[in-house]
Amino acid sequence: MNITVNLISPFQKPGDSAKLVVFQNMAPYVEQEHGDLLINSCMAYAKKYQVYLVSCLFEAMEGLCLALLGPSGELLGLQKATHLNLDYSDRFQTYADISVITTPIGRIFMAVDVDIYYPEVLRCALLEGCDYVISSQYFHPADYHQDRIVFGARSMAVSNHLFILHANNLSSCILAPALQTPNGDGFYCYPTDEKLLEADFDYTTTEKEREELIAAITGQPALGKYLSVLGK
Secondary structure (H helix, E strand, C coil): CEEEEEEECCCCCCCCCCCEEEECCCCCCECHHHHHHHHHHHHHHHHHHCCEEECCCEEECCEEEEEEECCCCCEEEEEECCCCCHHHCCCCCCCCCCCEEEECCEEEEEEEHHHHHCHHHHHHHHHCCCCEEEEECCCCHHHCCCHHHHHHHHHHHHHHCCEEEEECCCCEEEECCHHHCCCCCCEEEEEECCCEEEEEEEHHHHHHHHHHHHHHHHCCHHHHHHHHHCCC
8 A cells, every 4th residue: 555644844734645644743742731732733634634644742641642633533543652751751651552553544553752762662563463653752952863763763664574654853754674765774765854754655565574574473482481471
């Protein structure tokens, strides 16, 4: 399935062919008191432009969250952060569940802020049948370096055979398995500070590799040991 995605400034008009829109972050997160306004505005935007929409980061129910809206303006799912930046540890609670949301444009997992750095999070999403990932982060300008993407979203895309659509406050990019990228380096679209990144991608091109990886993981004797340690 070919999908046209726009990684875009919040509430900017998307391109005419956009099926999926991901809002970049203009602030660390939208605070609780403005959360209802954000979601209602996102619902109206998705309905107006008939797109699937991933919100910017926001605070809700004591967690740091992302929301996925459908083209009828409906809320399709919410993902809370499973891990937190240390600066947020006193403000938010972490969340245990990893939710893969099934839509007509694929099964989507939303990686909230620093969750993209934790291999177990993406591996769980893969085992839950994820087709591709939408990653949303906020960087303090003094802390930003492209290595934050190379060793975060890029590494997760290459090691899990997943497309990852990555938006932050300073750049946007699309990561993919190495063989799906023009230069074989995992960058399907290189980081850009433009307020609109538009690209087409087809997550089905990596289905076979994902299936082979899942079979290899679940067939490993060590998996039984891990599960026994976890009490499962």
